Amino acid sequence: MTTGTPARPDWGWAAPGRVNLMGEHTDYNDGWVLPFAIRHRTKVALCRRDDDRVRVHSTQQDVTVETTASTVPGDVSGWAGYVAGVVWALGTDGHRVPGVDLWVDSDVPMGAGLSSSAALACATALALDDLAGAGLDAAGIADVARRAENDYVRAPTGVMDQLASVHGRAGHALLIDTRDLTVEHHPARFVEDGYALLVIDTGATHTLADGGGYAERRSECERAAELLGVPALRDVTAADLDRLDDEVLHRRARHVVTEDARVLDCVRLLDAGDWAGVGAAFAASHASMRDDFEISCDELDVAVDASVAAGALGARMTGGGFGGSVIALVAAGDAEAVTSGCRRAFAEHGWYEPKMFAVEPGPGAARL
Numbered sequence: 001m002t003t004g005t006p007a008r009p010d011w012g013w014a015a016p017g018r019v020n021l022m023g024e025h026t027d028y029n030d031g032w033v034l035p036f037a038i039r040h041r042t043k044v045a046l047c048r049r050d051d052d053r054v055r056v057h058s059t060q061q062d063v064t065v066e067t068t069a070s071t072v073p074g075d076v077s078g079w080a081g082y083v084a085g086v087v088w089a090l091g092t093d094g095h096r097v098p099g100v101d102l103w104v105d106s107d108v109p110m111g112a113g114l115s116s117s118a119a120l121a122c123a124t125a126l127a128l129d130d131l132a133g134a135g136l137d138a139a140g141i142a143d144v145a146r147r148a149e150n151d152y153v154r155a156p157t158g159v160m161d162q163l164a165s166v167h168g169r170a171g172h173a174l175l176i177d178t179r180d181l182t183v184e185h186h187p188a189r190f191v192e193d194g195y196a197l198l199v200i201d202t203g204a205t206h207t208l209a210d211g212g213g214y215a216e217r218r219s220e221c222e223r224a225a226e227l228l229g230v231p232a233l234r235d236v237t238a239a240d241l242d243r244l245d246d247e248v249l250h251r252r253a254r255h256v257v258t259e260d261a262r263v264l265d266c267v268r269l270l271d272a273g274d275w276a277g278v279g280a281a282f283a284a285s286h287a288s289m290r291d292d293f294e295i296s297c298d299e300l301d302v303a304v305d306a307s308v309a310a311g312a313l314g315a316r317m318t319g320g321g322f323g324g325s326v327i328a329l330v331a332a333g334d335a336e337a338v339t340s341g342c343r344r345a346f347a348e349h350g351w352y353e354p355k356m357f358a359v360e361p362g363p364g365a366a367r368l
């Protein structure tokens with residue numbers, strides 16, 4: 001008799017990554033974001049065990065990590081922490097996860113700003129919710145996945161990634177109000193209208209990316225809101241900004257205020273199928289992140305400029321900044337020209353070739 005890992009059962013659950021169309025650094029200011037779930041997703045299979053051990057295997061890491069159902073933050077570091085974190089978060093809510101062997105496979109690129117981490121945590125949460133009989137709804141799944149990421153892995157993120165993964169709908173973007181966590185679905189039919197959304201993963205990671213820059217921007221926003229006497233920058237209008245004498249805080253707040261407005265604008269543009277308008281909003285958003293919020297970098301700026309020079313309707317960095325990915329809206333017929341334009345521009349700078357691929361709005365997390 002063998003005691004090794006049993007044969008893997010069929011994939012039972014899946015959760016997608018996401019891309020954010022508009023709304024960068026607005027989430028912790030109680031503002032709006034406009035992501036969509038992508039077709040790339042993470043799948044989970046599991047098999048009950050007789051003991052209380054939790055064993056996790058990821059095809060991407062090609063390694064098995066073991067913990068127990070009574071894991072606490074600090075036990076498991078690295079990628080398996082996202083799974084152990086879900087076990088822990090369910091446990092703190094009184095849902096005890098029994099011993100289990102769990103397999104993970106994914107086509108969501110890791111670390112490209114498409115939230116492979118939320119895809120992993122949400123797929124795991126959905127699977128373990130069923131196993132533990134917790135009966136959580138979509139919001140509950142998103143919350144467990146967020147706590148796994150924030151409190152167990154200790155990665156500071158808002159709740160956009162997890163909400164986008166659980167509430168995704170094919171052909172739709174999600175307008176999320178991060179103050180009350182309500183979600184509205186809006187059609188995003190750029191593929192049907194002959195356009196593509198390209199992700200250009202620059203591969204750049206600058207030191208400010210590992211939490212330092214994020215934390216600094218976050219506290220600058222909190223200071224600005226405090227000086228203006230409002231709970232969060234979401235409550236500020238363009239006219240209020242004149243009351244901020246500090247030049248840096250003024251620019252930081254201006255990014256958040258104009259970015260919130262661009263999210264709501266983009267919703268109207270999506271509803272109208274005004275792709276040129278969406279492109280212009282991308283351009284304005286990138287300029288705001290580069291000049292006012294100062295979270296861009298050379299690689300991101302070059303990818304944006306090269307995309308637009310090669311025919312994109314608009315392009316902007318997406319994600320936390322200081323590296324990561326750019327999204328570019330292009331007529332499907334120009335996609336080839338845009339990718340080769342970016343490839344050429346990166347080669348001229350002596351940088352590694354960026355990874356480039358198209359994404360489209362797919363369904364949310366589900367039992368398969």
Ligand code: ADP
Nearest residue numbers: 058060079106110111112113114115116117120
């Ligand atoms: P992003 O969420 O933008 O892809 P993060 O740094 O937040 O970037 O998350 C990436 C991390 O998530 C990986 O380094 C790894 O620890 C974990 N991860 C995501 N998907 C998988 C997977 N399929 N298998 C193992 N680990 C994964």
Ligand code: MG
Nearest residue numbers: 115116117118
């Ligand atoms: Mg992530």
